[in-house]
Amino acid sequence: MNTARKPFRPHASLLRVAAVVASLLSPCIASADPSPVTSIFKPLSAPAEMVYETSLLALLVCAGIFLVVGGLLAYAVIKFRAKPGDDQREPPQIYGSNQLELAWTVIPILIVFVLTLVTARTIADVQNAKLPDGALQVRVVGHQWWWEIIYPEHGVVTANELHIPVSSREQRRPTALKLESADVAHSFWVPQLAGKTDLIPNHANKMWVEPYATGTYLGNCAEFCGNQHAQMRIRVVVESPEDFAKWIADQKRPVVMDPVVRAGHDLFMRTACVNCHRVAGTVAVGVFGPDLTRLMTRATIAAGAAPNKTEHLRAWVRDPQTIKPGCLMPNMQLTAVEVDQIVSYLQTLK
Numbered sequence: 001m002n003t004a005r006k007p008f009r010p011h012a013s014l015l016r017v018a019a020v021v022a023s024l025l026s027p028c029i030a031s032a033d034p035s036p037v038t039s040i041f042k043p044l045s046a047p048a049e050m051v052y053e054t055s056l057l058a059l060l061v062c063a064g065i066f067l068v069v070g071g072l073l074a075y076a077v078i079k080f081r082a083k084p085g086d087d088q089r090e091p092p093q094i095y096g097s098n099q100l101e102l103a104w105t106v107i108p109i110l111i112v113f114v115l116t117l118v119t120a121r122t123i124a125d126v127q128n129a130k131l132p133d134g135a136l137q138v139r140v141v142g143h144q145w146w147w148e149i150i151y152p153e154h155g156v157v158t159a160n161e162l163h164i165p166v167s168s169r170e171q172r173r174p175t176a177l178k179l180e181s182a183d184v185a186h187s188f189w190v191p192q193l194a195g196k197t198d199l200i201p202n203h204a205n206k207m208w209v210e211p212y213a214t215g216t217y218l219g220n221c222a223e224f225c226g227n228q229h230a231q232m233r234i235r236v237v238v239e240s241p242e243d244f245a246k247w248i249a250d251q252k253r254p255v256v257m258d259p260v261v262r263a264g265h266d267l268f269m270r271t272a273c274v275n276c277h278r279v280a281g282t283v284a285v286g287v288f289g290p291d292l293t294r295l296m297t298r299a300t301i302a303a304g305a306a307p308n309k310t311e312h313l314r315a316w317v318r319d320p321q322t323i324k325p326g327c328l329m330p331n332m333q334l335t336a337v338e339v340d341q342i343v344s345y346l347q348t349l350k
């Protein structure tokens with residue numbers, strides 16, 4: 001839809017026709033869709049729009065085929081149904097028709113050919129898009145079952161909630177994502193922002209997003225990656241450039257220890273927590289689990305498995321297995337008092 005971005009797209013007019021027809025049908029599409037926030041039918045980012053146009057073309061072609069085949073079938077069923085007084089014997093059987101066989105071979109081949117070309121073209125457009133200099137660079141590392149999010153230019157590390165600036169057609173601010181995996185294959189999919197791209201061990205993939213509206217976008221790992229795969233959610237928080245700059249600045253502030261929670265701090269620092277979690281500026285330098293430096297700036301814990309509220313944090317630290325069975329953080333066997341102390345400390349990490 002953004003023509004400035006794609007100067008030469010001979011198939012664009014085909015896609016535009018599809019988009020116009022689809023806009024006439026869109027009330028039907030929208031009402032058939034139960035989850036608007038993860039809908040591919042409401043793209044709000046450049047690559048998602050391109051994927052959407054192509055999928056509409058495919059849907060419309062299929063709808064046309066359905067109407068022709070279904071219509072002919074209905075016509076035959078009604079027109080040639082048995083009527084009272086008909087001769088009940090089997091009618092003469094006709095075998096082979098070169099014209100018919102040619103038609104139903106050649107027409108589908110042409111349709112598949114057109115769809116293949118349009119799809120290949122869209123894939124190339126998305127993959128080869130030139131991002132403006134200064135596009136935000138983010139590394140996303142898939143873990144069983146959470147997302148590590150790294151802003152190399154800013155020295156910021158967080159988890160499960162990706163903050164990025166909003167783009168406008170006048171002032172483009174796309175984000176380039178470098179996708180890696182720490183263990184098995186995962187797939188990054190936020191339907192309103194872009195098509196899905198896999199995270200493969202030992203092989204970095206890349207993709208980009210360019211959202212045109214602020215807000216929170218939801219997604220989920222889209223490659224089965226183990227028993228908590230369904231609870232490997234990703235939230236993308238798209239902010240105005242000012243809010244995004246403020247968020248980055250907040251993430252970079254040095255951590256100050258609140259003396260009120262010293263007991264929890266000390267307990268955390270002498271427990272195995274520090275082997276798996278990092279809190280910037282402390283002895284906790286583990287990288288197996290999410291970075292906890294700014295834990296309280298996140299809306300959820302454990303990749304969307306629970307809201308980041310006191311009760312859920314307590315339940316998590318007491319025994320994460322009750323919230324996310326099979327997850328790779330063990331029950332740390334803490335007493336109720338210890339859990340409270342540690343949670344009070346965690347809640348100062350903001």
Ligand code: HEC
Pocket residue numbers: 144145146159160228268271272273274275276277288289290292295298300301302303316317324327328329330332342346
């Ligand atoms: C063996 C490694 C390991 C140890 C030890 C460990 N954790 Fe974890 N922790 C993890 C992993 C892995 C996750 C991510 C689980 C998931 O989302 O599937 C996690 C998640 C968390 C989260 C949620 C973070 C977020 O943003 O989603 C908190 C809070 C947390 N751990 C606190 C602790 C505390 C406190 C201790 C010590 C009492 C501790 N952990 C010990 C591995 C560990």
Ligand SMILES: [Cu+2]
Pocket residue numbers: 142143145185186187221222223224225229232
């Ligand atoms: Cu996954």
